Amino acid sequence: MVSAGELLLLAGLVLAAAATGGFYQTNHLVTAPQTTQFLEIGSNFKATCMIVNTTEVTADDLYWKLSETTVSKELYTKLNESAISVTVPVTSVQSEWLFCRAKKGKSPYVFLNTGKFMYGVLLKKGYPPGKPENVFCVAVQEKTTISSTFRCDWATVGRQTSDVPTKYTLNVVVIHIRNYSVSTEGTHAQVEFVDTYPHFMTLEIWVEAHNMLGKIESERITQDANSFVKTNPPSDIKVISEKYFPTSPLMNWTQPINKSYGKLKYEIRFCTSGSPNWTYVPKGDIATDIQSFRLQSLQPYTEYITQVRCQLGHWSDWSGTTMKTAEDRPTSKPDLWRTIAEVDGKNERRVQFISKDPVFANGRIITFDIKIQEQKNDNLQWDTILVNGSESSDGQRVITVLKDMLLADLRPVRLCVTANNSVGTSPMASLFISAKGREDSPVKGLKVWSAEGKLWLQWTPPNGPDLSEYVVEWVSGEQTDWQRENKNTRLTAIKGNLEGFVRYTVSVYSIYSGRIGKPASKEAYLKEGAPLEGPVVRLNDKPGRNEAELGWVEIPLHRQRGFIVNYTINYTGGGETHEVTVPGNTVSYTLKSLSSNTKYDTWINASTVRGSAQSSTHSFTTLKYAPGEVESIVVGVSLGFMFVVLMTMLLCLYKKDVIKENLWPRIPDPGESTIGNWSPDYPLKAETLKENCLSGISVLDVDVCDGKSVFEEDKACLPLKKDKYLSEEHSSGIGGSSCMSSPRQSVSDSDEGSDMADTTASTVQYSSVVASNGYKGQTPNPHPQQAVFSRSESTQPLLDSEENPDMVIQESSRQSQRFKQENPAEIHLLEMDQQQQEGGVESLGFCPRDEESEQTKPSEGQSAASSYMSQREGYRPQ
Numbered sequence: 117m118v119s120a121g122e123l124l125l126l127a128g129l130v131l132a133a134a135a136t137g138g139f140y141q142t143n144h145l146v147t148a149p150q151t152t153q154f155l156e157i158g159s160n161f162k163a164t165c166m167i168v169n170t171t172e173v174t175a176d177d178l179y180w181k182l183s184e185t186t187v188s189k190e191l192y193t194k195l196n197e198s199a200i201s202v203t204v205p206v207t208s209v210q211s212e213w214l215f216c217r218a219k220k221g222k223s224p225y226v227f228l229n230t231g232k233f234m235y236g237v238l239l240k241k242g243y244p245p246g247k248p249e250n251v252f253c254v255a256v257q258e259k260t261t262i263s264s265t266f267r268c269d270w271a272t273v274g275r276q277t278s279d280v281p282t283k284y285t286l287n288v289v290v291i292h293i294r295n296y297s298v299s300t301e302g303t304h305a306q307v308e309f310v311d312t313y314p315h316f317m318t319l320e321i322w323v324e325a326h327n328m329l330g331k332i333e334s335e336r337i338t339q340d341a342n343s344f345v346k347t348n349p350p351s352d353i354k355v356i357s358e359k360y361f362p363t364s365p366l367m368n369w370t371q372p373i374n375k376s377y378g379k380l381k382y383e384i385r386f387c388t389s390g391s392p393n394w395t396y397v398p399k400g401d402i403a404t405d406i407q408s409f410r411l412q413s414l415q416p417y418t419e420y421i422t423q424v425r426c427q428l429g430h431w432s433d434w435s436g437t438t439m440k441t442a443e444d445r446p447t448s449k450p451d452l453w454r455t456i457a458e459v460d461g462k463n464e465r466r467v468q469f470i471s472k473d474p475v476f477a478n479g480r481i482i483t484f485d486i487k488i489q490e491q492k493n494d495n496l497q498w499d500t501i502l503v504n505g506s507e508s509s510d511g512q513r514v515i516t517v518l519k520d521m522l523l524a525d526l527r528p529v530r531l532c533v534t535a536n537n538s539v540g541t542s543p544m545a546s547l548f549i550s551a552k553g554r555e556d557s558p559v560k561g562l563k564v565w566s567a568e569g570k571l572w573l574q575w576t577p578p579n580g581p582d583l584s585e586y587v588v589e590w591v592s593g594e595q596t597d598w599q600r601e602n603k604n605t606r607l608t609a610i611k612g613n614l615e616g617f618v619r620y621t622v623s624v625y626s627i628y629s630g631r632i633g634k635p636a637s638k639e640a641y642l643k644e645g646a647p648l649e650g651p652v653v654r655l656n657d658k659p660g661r662n663e664a665e666l667g668w669v670e671i672p673l674h675r676q677r678g679f680i681v682n683y684t685i686n687y688t689g690g691g692e693t694h695e696v697t698v699p700g701n702t703v704s705y706t707l708k709s710l711s712s713n714t715k716y717d718t719w720i721n722a723s724t725v726r727g728s729a730q731s732s733t734h735s736f737t738t739l740k741y742a743p744g745e746v747e748s749i750v751v752g753v754s755l756g757f758m759f760v761v762l763m764t765m766l767l768c769l770y771k772k773d774v775i776k777e778n779l780w781p782r783i784p785d786p787g788e789s790t791i792g793n794w795s796p797d798y799p800l801k802a803e804t805l806k807e808n809c810l811s812g813i814s815v816l817d818v819d820v821c822d823g824k825s826v827f828e829e830d831k832a833c834l835p836l837k838k839d840k841y842l843s844e845e846h847s848s849g850i851g852g853s854s855c856m857s858s859p860r861q862s863v864s865d866s867d868e869g870s871d872m873a874d875t876t877a878s879t880v881q882y883s884s885v886v887a888s889n890g891y892k893g894q895t896p897n898p899h900p901q902q903a904v905f906s907r908s909e910s911t912q913p914l915l916d917s918e919e920n921p922d923m924v925i926q927e928s929s930r931q932s933q934r935f936k937q938e939n940p941a942e943i944h945l946l947e948m949d950q951q952q953q954e955g956g957v958e959s960l961g962f963c964p965r966d967e968e969s970e971q972t973k974p975s976e977g978q979s980a981a982s983s984y985m986s987q988r989e990g991y992r993p994q
Contacts, residue, residue: 122135144170145178145235148218152238153207154280154328163237167198167218172225172234175200181215211279242280245325248274248334253288253321255313255432257347257373262313266296266344267306270323270334281284282327289320314341315608324503341849345428347380348372349435355411355422362416362442362478369424372432379405380426386411389419389438416444417537443479445540450474450484450533451513452545453598467549470596470899471533472513479537486518489530510703512613515597525552528632541877548631556580556633559624560952566636570609572623577606578626578633582859587625589635592618593674616643616832617677647671648728651683653734656704661712661742667704668720678724689716780967791877822898 137735142922155161165178177196180187180202189287193201204214218233226233254267276282289298293314296307322336350369357365371380381404384397402409414420423436435716451472466970472479484501502517523529523898531697535542552558560576566572573588589598590610599610614620622640651668666685670676685736687694690711698705702725710716717736721728768775 117586118687120320120424142232143235144168144173145216145218147214147235147237149237154238155239155241156244156329157206157209157241157277158201159206161206161239162201162203162214164195164199164201165235171720172223174198177219177226178860179217179219180204181217183212183639186929200354206239208240209241209279211238213238240279240328241327241558242277242327243275244277244329245282245327245332247332248284248323248325249273251321251323251334253337253344254346255341257345258857262315262347262377264309264313264371265306265313266309266313267304268321268323269304272303272325276327280327281330282325285324285326287322287324290341291318291320293317293572297930299394303359317341319344338530342378345377346430347426347428348434349432350382350407350424350426351435351890353422353424353435353437355420355437355443357439359442363414364410364412365439365441366410367413367422367424370437371405371407372426373428375405378428379896380428382409382424382426383431384409384411385434386414386420386422386423388415389421404764414441416441416477417480429882436475443537445537446474446479446481446535446537446542447478448474448476449543450535451598451600452518452531452533452547453589454531454547454549455596456549459522461558464522465525465552466520467523467529468520469518469531469533471516471535471545473516474535474542477542479533479539481535481537483533483536484516484518485536485541487532488519488521489532492529512597519894523549527551528554531776546630550631556626556628556631557625558634558636559586562624562638564622564640566640566642568641568671571614571620571640572607572609573622573624574607575624575636577603580626580633582628583626584629585627587627588622589625590614590620591623592620597856614642617641617645617674619676619679637680639680644726646724647677647680647722647729648675650722650729650731653718653731653828655734655736659710659736659738661739661745662710663706663708664710664716664736664738665704665706666718666720666734670703671722671729676722676724678726680722684721684723684728685718686721687716687718710738712738714738748814854912 121310144167146166146168148166153161163180165180167173167178174197178200179189180192182204187202187204191202191204193203195201200216202214203320213235213236215234220227226282237414238342244365248270250271251268252270253265253266255262255264257263266288266387268288270284272282282302283299284303284305285297285299288307290296290309294310296309298305298307317340318338319341320338322338323334325332325334329491340874349430350372352368352370354368355365356368367384373380381399383399384401384402385394386395386397396429397409397411409424411422417440419438419440421436421438423434425434426434451474453470453472455468455470457468459466469486471484481503483503485498486501487498499519501516502516503516517535519531528549530546530548532544532546536545557580559578559580561574561576563573563574571590571865577583583603585603586601586605587598588601588608588610589596590612592615599611601608610622620640620642621637623635647669651671653666653668656665656667668683671680683698683702683705685696685698685705685707687696687707696707707718715735717733719733720731722731
C-alpha cells in the first residue's frame with residue numbers, strides 16, 4: 117500500500133518535472149531528494165526514484181546502488197509502474213553516493229543511453245553537536261589594572277566528523293549594556309570589551325554549538341564581573357627568622373592590585389626543602405586584605421619553602437621563597453649504633469660505635485660527649501668527640517665514628533652519648549653491648565623483597581616483655597646504614613638511598629631497653645640485572661681418562677648484579693656439545709663419561725633472574741689411560757707370571773722323578789755289572805741280583821737248537837752267530853773274562869767303509885747271550901735253562917734283533933740261502949760254526965781266562981761275512 121505521503125511526494129515530482137522540462141528531456145530518471153543530504157550516523161535514509169519522459173523502462177527495471185554495492189531488493193518499495201523507493205541504514209562514517217539505475221538489457225535505447233537512465237544523491241554523515249561543558253572565563257591583570265580581553269574555554273561533548281563539522285559561538289552579555297558574540301571551530305574564544313573591564317557589573321555567558329544536524333547551548337553563567345578576575349600573585353615575599361622564635365618566622369608580602377578593585381583573600385603553605393608534602397595554613401587563621409603573617413610550629417634550623425597567593429575572583433598563581441629557621445637546642449637523642457667484627461685467634465671483638473645526628477638536631481651538631489660504662493666501674497669521665505662540619509650532599513644524615521675498641525667476648529659494656537650544638541645539649545642516648553652468646557632473642561620469619569622501587573621488610577615480633585624498638589640495618593661492602601622503627605611495626609620499607617644491582621645484607625635487631633638482641637638477616641637487591649662477566653674456569657686437578665673436575669671462581673660481588681640462580685656448564689669434544697646445569701651455590705663439578713685422549717672445550721654461563729654472562733673458554737685433553745691403569749696392568753702381568761713360575765716350580769718338585777727319568781736317563785755303571793763274575797760252574801741267579809743291576813734290562817728266551825735239520829739249525833743259530841761277531845767287534849773286555857776282551861777292529865755302519873780302528877777302542881760290551889749247555893767241557897748248570905738274552909741299561913737303542921727276534925730268525929734264514937748262492941766262503945764258515953756247536957762249544961759264549969791269549973783275528977772270509985751281515989741287518993754300533 118502506498119501511503120499518502122508518498123502520493124504527495126510523487127505529485128511534487130510531477131510538478132517539478134513540468135517546471136524543469138528541459139532537464140528531463142535529457143534524463144529519464146530523477147530522485148527525491150535531489151541535493152546533498154547530511155545524515156546522522158545510526159539513522160535510516162529513504163529515497164525515491166521516478167521515471168519521466170520514457171516508456172522504455174518500468175519500475176521493475178530499476179535498482180539502487182550504494183557506492184559500489186547493489187542494495188538488496190528487500191529494502192525496495194514499489195510505488196507504481198514508474199516510481200520505486202529504498203530505505204538504507206546509515207552506518208559508516210565515509211561519504212557515499214546513492215544511485216538509481218535502469219537495467220541495460222531492457223532495450224537498445226537504454227543500452228545506448230546509459231547516462232540518461234542514472235541519477236544519484238550524495239550522502240554525508242556525521243553526528244549532531246554535543247552540549248558544551250565546563251565553561252571557564254577569566255580576565256587577567258595587566259600591570260596594575262585588569263585587561264579588557266575576556267577569554268573563555270569549554271569542553272566539547274560527543275563526536276564529530278569531517279563531513280559534518282561543529283562550530284561554536286561564545287556569547288557574552290553585559291546586562292543592560294551590550295552583547296558580544298564570536299564564533300570558532302575550537303574550544304576557546306575571547307571577546308574585547310569596549311574601553312575598560314566592566315567592574316562591579318553583571319555578566320551573562322553561554323556557548324552555542326551547531327552543525328548541519330542541529331544546534332545546542334551550554335548552561336548560562338550569570339555572575340559579577342569581578343568573579344572572573346585573576347590578579348597577579350603577591351610580590352616581595354620575605355620570611356624573617358628570629359633567634360628567640362626559631363619555630364615562628366614572620367612572613368611579609370605586597371598586594372598585587374589596588375584595594376579599590378576589591379578586598380583580596382590569601383592562602384599560605386610551606387614545606388621542608390625537597391619534600392613534596394605541603395602544609396597549608398588554615399584559611400580561618402588568615403584575615404583578608406593583609407600583607408604579613410607569622411608561621412607556627414616550624415622546626416628549628418630547617419630549610420623551608422614558603423608560598424602565598426591571593427584571590428579577587430580566581431586564585432592567582434603561587435609566589436614564594438626559601439628560608440631557614442634559627443637554631444635551637446636538640447630535642448631528640450643521637451641515633452647511636454655499633455658494628456662488631458670478630459678478631460681471628462683471639463677471644464675479642466672489634467667494636468665500632470657510630471652515630472647519626474639527632475633527628476631533631478635543631479642546629480649543626482658540633483661535638484658528641486661519650487662515656488663508656490662497665491658494671492664494675494660507673495664513675496668514668498665523659499670524652500668529647502669533635503664532629504666534622506660537612507654535611508651530606510644527598511640530604512642523608514652524616515654518620516660519625518665515635519670510638520673504636522677491642523672488647524672481650526665475655527665483657528659487657530654500655531655507651532652513653534649526647535650531642536651538642538651552638539644552643540644546647542640533646543637528651544642522652546645509650547647502647548648496651550651484651551657478652552657474646554648472651555644476646556636476647558631475634559625477630560621471626562623475616563622476609564625481604566623489592567617493590568615500587570623500595571626494599572620492603574616484614575617480620576614477626578620476638579617473645580620479650582621489654583621490647584622497646586627495632587633497628588633495621590643494611591650493609592653493602594664497607595657501607596653501613598640503619599633506621600629505627602617503632603615496637604609495633606611489622607611491615608616497613610628502607611628509607612635510605614639504595615642503589616640498583618648492589619647486594620645488601622638486611623638485618624633486623626630487637627632492642628630491649630637499650631640492649632641489642634640477636635639479628636635476623638637476609639640478602640636482597642633493590643634491582644637485579646645480568647652479570648657483567650662470567651666466572652673464571654679452571655681444572656681442579658689433572659683430567660682423568662673419562663672424567664675431569666671443573667672448578668670456577670665466583671664472579672666478584674660488585675659485578676654479579678643479582679643472585680646467581682644457576683650455572684650452565686657447556687663442553688664440547690668429539691663433535692658433540694653437552695650442557696649441564698648446577699645450582700648457583702656450586703663452585704665445582706665433575707664431568708663424567710668423557711672420551712679418552714680427546715680435547716674438550718668448556719665454558720660456563722652464570723645466570724640471574726634477569727640474564728646471564730658467559731665465561732672464557734677453557735680447554736683440556738683427557739688421558740689415554742686412567743691414573744694407575746698402566747701400573748695395574750704391569751702388576752697384574754707380573755703377578756700372573758709369578759703365579760705361572762710358582763706353579764711350574766711346584767709341578768717340577770711334584771714330578772721331579774718323571775722329569776729326571778725323561779731328561780736325564782740313568783746310564784748303567786759298568787763297574788756294577790755282574791757279567792764279569794759269571795762262570796759255567798757258578799751260574800748267576802736272577803733272584804740274587806741287586807735291584808739296580810736289573811733295572812732297565814729286558815730278558816728274551818731263545819731256543820738255540822730245536823732239533824731240526826742242519827739247515828734249519830743254521831737258520832736258527834744265525835742270529836746268535838751274528839751277535840757273536842758283533843759282540844766280538846764291540847766288546848770292551850768287561851771283567852776280563854770275555855773271549856772277546858781283546859781289541860778288535862769293528863765294522864763301520866757307513867756305506868763308504870770309513871776307518872774302523874777309531875771306534876774299536878771306545879766300544880763297550882752291549883749284551884750277552886748265555887747258552888743252556890756248557891762250553892768246552894765246563895759243567896753246565898744242573899738246572900737246565902734256556903738261553904737268556906740280557907740287555908744293559910745303556911741309552912743306546914736296541915737292535916732289531918733284540919726287539920724282534922722272530923724277524924731276525926727269518927732274516928737269518930734268507931741270508932743263509934743267499935750265502936749259499938752268492939758266497940761259498942761264507943757257506944764254509946757257517947758249516948764250521950755248526951761243527952763247533954756239535955762239539956759242545958757255545959757260539960757266543962765266554963772263553964776261559966787262559967785261552968784269552970789264544971784268540972786270533974777272524975779269517976779274512978769271516979770278516980767279510982761279518983761285515984756283510986752287519987750291513988744287511990742295518991746294525992749301527994752306538
